[in-house]
Amino acid sequence: STQQLWGGRFKKPLDKKTVKFNASILFDQKLAMQDILGSQVHAEMLGVQGIITLEESQILIKGLENIKQKIIDQKVEFTEEAEDIHMNIELLLLKEVGDVAKKLHTARSRNDQVALDLRLYLREEILNIKNQIQSLLVTLKNLSQQNKNTMLPGYTHLQRAQPISLEKYFGAYSSMFERDLSRLEDCFKRMNFSPLGAGAIAGTTLPIDRIFVAQKLNFSGIIQNTLDAVSDRDFVIEFISTSSILITHLSRFCEDIIVWATEEFGFIKLDDAFATGSSLMPNKKNPDIPELIRGKTGRVFGHLFGILTIMKALPIGYNKDLQEDKEGLFDTVDTIKNCLEIFIPFIESLQFQKEIMKKSTVDSYIWSTHLLEELVKSGVAFRQAHELIGNLVIYCLESNKYFKNLTKEECDKISAFIYPSLIQLKII
Numbered sequence: 514s515t516q517q518l519w520g521g522r523f524k525k526p527l528d529k530k531t532v533k534f535n536a537s538i539l540f541d542q543k544l545a546m547q548d549i550l551g552s553q554v555h556a557e558m559l560g561v562q563g564i565i566t567l568e569e570s571q572i573l574i575k576g577l578e579n580i581k582q583k584i585i586d587q588k589v590e591f592t593e594e595a596e597d598i599h600m601n602i603e604l605l606l607l608k609e610v611g612d613v614a615k616k617l618h619t620a621r622s623r624n625d626q627v628a629l630d631l632r633l634y635l636r637e638e639i640l641n642i643k644n645q646i647q648s649l650l651v652t653l654k655n656l657s658q659q660n661k662n663t664m665l666p667g668y669t670h671l672q673r674a675q676p677i678s679l680e681k682y683f684g685a686y687s688s689m690f691e692r693d694l695s696r697l698e699d700c701f702k703r704m705n706f707s708p709l710g711a712g713a714i715a716g717t718t719l720p721i722d723r724i725f726v727a728q729k730l731n732f733s734g735i736i737q738n739t740l741d742a743v744s745d746r747d748f749v750i751e752f753i754s755t756s757s758i759l760i761t762h763l764s765r766f767c768e769d770i771i772v773w774a775t776e777e778f779g780f781i782k783l784d785d786a787f788a789t790g791s792s793l794m795p796n797k798k799n800p801d802i803p804e805l806i807r808g809k810t811g812r813v814f815g816h817l818f819g820i821l822t823i824m825k826a827l828p829i830g831y832n833k834d835l836q837e838d839k840e841g842l843f844d845t846v847d848t849i850k851n852c853l854e855i856f857i858p859f860i861e862s863l864q865f866q867k868e869i870m871k872k873s874t875v876d877s878y879i880w881s882t883h884l885l886e887e888l889v890k891s892g893v894a895f896r897q898a899h900e901l902i903g904n905l906v907i908y909c910l911e912s913n914k915y916f917k918n919l920t921k922e923e924c925d926k927i928s929a930f931i932y933p934s935l936i937q938l939k940i941i
């Protein structure tokens with residue numbers, strides 16, 4: 514027997530490099546609070562079911578509570594020798610309460626334990642991210658309301674297309690973030706089932722109460738199939754894919770802002786508090802924040818591909834490959850939270866150059882489609898009206914004019930319907 518918790522079947526200790534390579538404690542210590550909570554409820558259930566005595570159950574719960582406090586006070590040291598957060602805490606408990614700690618892991622495996630911890634962690638983080646999206650939606654609603662009458666060019670192919678309001682622009686992103694919110698809610702609903710009691714793979718012969726545990730931990734139920742319970746990481750894939758869509762929306766928004774903040778566009782002035790300078794060029798003011806958010810999509814997409822690749826040929830049942838699910842998930846959560854946290858004050862700080870936006874809708878041919886439709890309203894066939902306005906645009910381009918500069922005579926040369934339509938649209 515060796516000193517490992519599973520040492521009974523082993524004659525010699527683990528190779529030192531193997532200890533290091535195999536360990537996950539450096540990153541899964543993030544799950545310490547979830548692990549303790551899960552163990553406390555598990556211990557309570559073991560007591561209620563008479564698998565251990567109620568007194569033993571109380572000692573375990575209290576001991577775990579003490580460890581929790583010590584972790585919060587940064588009074589414990591985790592070790593790679595204890596491999597992961599689950600065995601680290603079990604060993605700390607052994608020091609805390611003595612031999613009764615050896616009963617905690619009854620009717621449980623690290624396989625169902627880690628699946629539980631990860632779900633508890635992600636459930637909480639989904640709620641945090643949902644709150645952040647709600648705040649972003651409030652910000653966008655305010656910006657929409659302030660800009661009902663702010664006109665700017667709408668673009669297709671990044672060429673001026675038709676006039677739109679800034680309200681409509683913000684509304685478009687609100688719709689995207691509302692869908693992200695509903696995808697997160699879906700993800701939460703599907704993942705909110707307890708794997709605990711699945712044991713290593715096949716459940717247990719001991720008389721546990723899985724539903725008791727699920728209810729105490731606010732799950733909507735248990736994962737019925739024990740093989741599925743330890744094998745499933747759909748919820749990680751689903752969360753990271755939802756996050757990928759969310760950060761895609763943020764990234765597009767950022768791209769707009771970056772383009773609009775160029776001297777060429779001039780639609781946005783960046784606030785000094787949210788922009789950066791150049792170490793060499795004294796003239797520069799750079800949009801680092803939206804660029805970084807745009808750049809961080811790379812890591813989130815990477816984590817999505819990472820988890821899909823881990824899962825795609827994994828034999829059913831627990832495999833150690835699953836330990837690789839964590840760092841990508843944690844980084845996705847942190848990245849999304851950091852991006853949303855900075856993005857909200859950032860867009861609130863932007864100075865929209867309403868006069869420049871408006872001028873771009875006047876000094877351009879952006880009202881062509883409106884003009885065309887005025888002709889249609891006067892009875893001209895669509896395709897013919899299209900041709901006529903096309904000719905008008907060529908005439909303007911060649912004579913260096915916008916619609917507002919045209920005389921009645923010039924218009925009438927192309928069609929008698931044009932001039933009244935320009936008046937109708939208040940262009941002239």
Ligand code: ARG
Pocket residue numbers: 537541597598623624627831833835836837
């Ligand atoms: N550290 C492991 C993980 O993150 C916990 C489960 C280990 N289970 C096992 N049978 N080796 O997945």
